[in-house]
Amino acid sequence: MTEDRQPRPVVRNISDLARLAGVSTGTVSRALAGKSLVNAKTRERIEALAREHGFRPNQMASGLRRQKTGVIGVVIPLGHDSRQQVSDGFFMTLLGHLADELTREGYDLMLRRVVPETDADWLDRFIGSGMIDGVIVIGQSDQYDRIEDVAEGYLPMVVWGNHTEGQRHCVVGTDNRLGGRLAAERLAAAGARRLVFLGDTGAIEFAARFAGAQDVAARLGLPPIIALPTHLSPDRASAEIAGHIAQHAGQIDGIFAATDTLAALCLTELRRQGIAAPGTIKLVGFDDLPIARQTVPPLTTVRQDIAAGARGLVELLLRRLAGETTESLVLPPELVIRETA
Template identity: 50%
Template structure:
């Protein structure tokens, strides 16, 4: 076999003395082929630099071996893919998909009509779709979830909807953050985040629930802060210009919490002495903040693995229920 040409399946069959169908099934880890034979064929393929014909495999199986990952940006059209939460989750998703033999096809979408998700699911480019965040697109996602099985969403689980969702118990997380501040003696709390987003709305409900359970009057309204750092900072700075009646902040995300610390510092307010701050996510940047950020941890790595597992189960027609993970409060210097 000339070195300059890549070996084919027929070449491997000739070298091994087996049929092309046996070689093909061995490379696909078909359990009908003995493990010893499978390992022998794989070793031969590595030795001779064999690469599978992806197009041919797709034609035979009807699968693209690609999974679409979609970021629908409805309210937050300016939120970049480089957002630390997106990057963290995408990294875990890419690792999990690669380990299962799939490629990742990423789309950042600013929805302009109700068909944005259909464009991804019905083009034949992917075998299934993972959606990161529900934004203001719950209805569009729900409509597709009813007719397209291999669809899994990172977001908030809502009663009465058929979406397969992976996420944290956001209401409990918001309650844990708020209880921590109230039990430490803080009484003038404010929630920074836009409750129109399903996940953030649940965190705000937890904020209100903690006040009610502890018999403390909650503020009349949250501060609807955007998720992009600079915009969040500017909104928080304007808020602080108008009031100093705050001694604790429950931020809907770590990014908002860090923007809060920046705005407080520029006003000469000390964290946590004057104002304690709690975030949500426990991203890598939280531990490196100054002061280190108290936050609600959601296990993003576990969630990404679950999204991939559930999607592939649904792709095979197997039952795959939603997963709601328990949050954990991580106490650091910003709210001891």
């Protein structure tokens, strides 16, 4: 009788090796690069598995450097709100500018929307697919650690998001904390004293905006700003905003919405509940999307220079494709005063 044998695991890329070793892709990358951050025992085990399965150190990265597909991958991870749609106004505006910039540089764009909860290796598989020359990640969501791990061993990646001192991955984005300060200062200047924040502070960029607004409330001696968790998916946001306003009406006089999309939905609900804006409640959004000029009344907001951000993402990615290590680019926000505050 022959003994049943389990099939030998196939190790095609760094993600496969990480699964086999029971560690993160970043740990494998650091171990194969001989980094001292990985303890000797773990490094020896990873090196032995790599030899056993014929995986050469850095073979994925070197292969990607050699290939020329003419395609840049753009991926949107939705870990904090799996129902959010790519048709969101911010995504569509940034994607439009990215498409223009990449086309100008002779590249095509491949778009992926991923839900990390059901696809833990979303980034490793994308960059190891052989279909792209480099990748732009739109938003850190709740995937900061995953992005950091990949950045350790993969150079041609740039992320739209919030910059944190000491991080490994290269970011292009707005100074979100300063933007939050601008929003709260405007609400206070317009006479608002009891403020709330609409948004999910579990998302890194939103957390920074909320923190900036809290800085201002503390400095001016205002009550702490109340964070009202609000999804960005349209099937949830409207109902959540309706509930927030109904619960807090009469107790607040200022709302800082994490995005213009949420602010526009908020205006609709204020009108439905018979609450005047800016008469009773002042409102400030964030992004300065085209919708901000089209609401009734027009929306006061904090502007992100999305076009400049797209140019920065592509420029830094091209430099990294050429083998250069680049610094992050943090863009200044700008307060745009209209009629809601």
